[in-house]
Amino acid sequence: MKAFLLLLFALAVMVCTGGPLRGQEKAAAAADVALPVGKIAYVTSENFGRSGNIFLMAGNVRTMTLAHQTRDLEFVDGGRSILYSANDPEAKGIHLYDLTLHTNTRLLPRNDEADSPALSPDGKRIAFVQGGESGSQIMTAALDGTDLKQVTDGPGFNWTPRWSPDGRRLLFETTRNEPPGGGEAGGHRDLYVMDADGSHLTNLTEGSYGHNASWSPDGKFIAYMKYGDIFTMKSDGSEKKNISKAKTRDSEPAWSPDGQWIAFTRTPEGRNAMDIWIMKSDGTQQRPITFNTGTTTSYSPSWGKE
Template identity: 30%
Template sequence: MNPPEDKLSTYLRYSVSRGLCRIVVIGLIFVVGTRIFEPSAVANWPCTTQDDCRVLQGGFCFAGLCRGPNENLVRPLFPVAVAPFSDITPDGSEAELTQSLATTLRAMLVPTLFFDVLRADEAPTGAAAEGYQPRAIAFSDWSRAGAYAVIKGTVGVVPGNERVLDLYLYLVEEGRHVPLRHDRQLINHDNARSRLIRWVDDLLIHFTGRPGVMSTKIAFAVRPTPLGNKEIGLIELDTGKETLVTNSDDINVLPTFAPGDNQIAYTGYRRGTTHLYINEKPFSTYENLNMGAEWSPDGKLVAITLSKDENTEIYLLNGTNGEIYSRLTQNSAIDTSPTFSPDGKKLAFVSNRNGAPQIFVMNVDGSDVRCVTPGCSYCTSPDWHPFGSLIVYNAMVGNGQFDLFTVAVDSGAVRRLTNGPGTHEDPAWSPDGRYIVFAGSGRGGDRKKKQLFITDADGRHVVKISTTDGDYATPAWSPVVESDEPFQPIQTPSQRVSGNKEVTLR
């Protein structure tokens, strides 16, 4: 017989959070007639001191992120329009595919939190009829519509009757075409999404200096119905498609991503035991609790919470077979929620050894333990930045509500990312360090149920990504999925296809 879930939740309050879409972006800073300059250097890298930003040559550290020397403290969202795409196949047989590509691309751009995507009805009159060559585009009309850049696309054919997708990025003020690496790609109904992901990454590199995370997924725990048990689910970031990974009469919580394709690990309550599973297969089955696991950056070790010796402690397991490698904590308090530093040499974790849950850091051998949130009365759910010294966590701020904070491990500097309404819990970084996913309530809808949201690294923009009426918790972000398909340029970037006719951009 399963125990009451609220009893299990008492343990899981300390547990680690591991780690799109119909979204409305909040806020737009764009003044017509004022040039928004394109970033030419790496932007938004995490920092704790001015020296961390010296690569930007005059950049400065603000709110834990490097800013360019000319960057306003309030980062603008680039206003981008996706024009109707054109079917230029000789027989016009790809109209449905063509328009679905435009719709999908528009949806992909929004959750990047770098673009304010104009609605289709905000496009200038006649936009659907204008061409995709520079001389055929009414740039002044696009400027009046508020677009800094406009994206156009065509689906045509190449010899062999294969379909080809051509994408064009134009800067409206200059009337200039900006070539990107994956502007031209062979396409079909099966690979359309992956082709767009490639191009969106190119776009983000152009504007920000780094690729995006559109190929990633977010795992989570959810109670689909008020009386149901918690299950593990998955959201595809590029499409917002949401599916359940588990579907059982048991309790499944605390998902994380294990090394390998589609490997999701989670804590499952089965027949009176709390074990760690990978895709329904038992991985850690020691007596009592097995929960809150995270793999080291190299995949060789797993940090996990076990209570095999009665007390709740943090252990390292062999990352392949689950055998115990070492015990890291030996304290009468509760120690849980381990998260690795980017180099794998340190771990952050939660302990109530000072009387209340706080965030601690130690070496991977268990030495040099220190508290990094000494002023916090209830701090849990740490997640270490994928290549920085920042740890994001949630802290109780009153009335049982939580907000998100970051702490710089080296300096101890704390920054608050959210400030109501409602609660914000279980944060997890994206693999590129730009975003944080979390579970929250109070942003519309049922205040008793938590939904999933993402925010940028400084907490300025928040968007909802979950799609059902369930109660969500403990999201985890997957690594970036690298394409196993090599890119083969079809022609030089300046050459395009119109039907079977080759044209050259000018």
């Protein structure tokens, strides 16, 4: 009976989603867009920055999951689960959503303030952000919250940790080099890489700028945002290239599992609506996969396997 009731609830959620979310699904279906490979999970909400529901797109079909509301996510477990930081009043903290069982499992118990989680490739540790209005640090811990370690220090904000595909390094963004009074585009942010224990810290964007970084599946390249465009560079910080070259605001790049495509968030000039777009890893074949209107926004894409 419990399984039957869960199935009925899932169908109700997918069929009865009202307002702009349902309008988005109709527009996408009419455009007959389809993913070239794998599946993409993303968040849709009213106005950017607010928590929203997690949607899943595979081929040209999309559904709203039964995960709690969030602002960020990533595929883990070979694309079978989604790791995210829940922002529902009744469900704070880090959760793992199983795409087969449609269940949410709480990780890092007794830590409601953990944010921006990333799971190590071996599935044994979580990197996450801990902090407040004056600054934040990158932490790592076992899934049950034990063996807690702080791997960054110093002033400023340290955000969005991302494990390298081999699990040996962590990529993150920081404001530690921001000049007094801030910098251009809302503050100077750099991308750093370090060993998983916090040692061998290297600035990949010294004298430049970096935000919302993502490793390529083979670990050889990094995609990131700089002043509203998507750039790529080698994992040592060399050969930086602007690949999106758009007169818009592009952010949050996420590589496809085969490394041939990049999903990203685009805010059209003069509009509030944000959409998920995809492009080849060289910046060609750019096209949207969501079609929002008004103040509806889709963001935080993650690309997983079938």
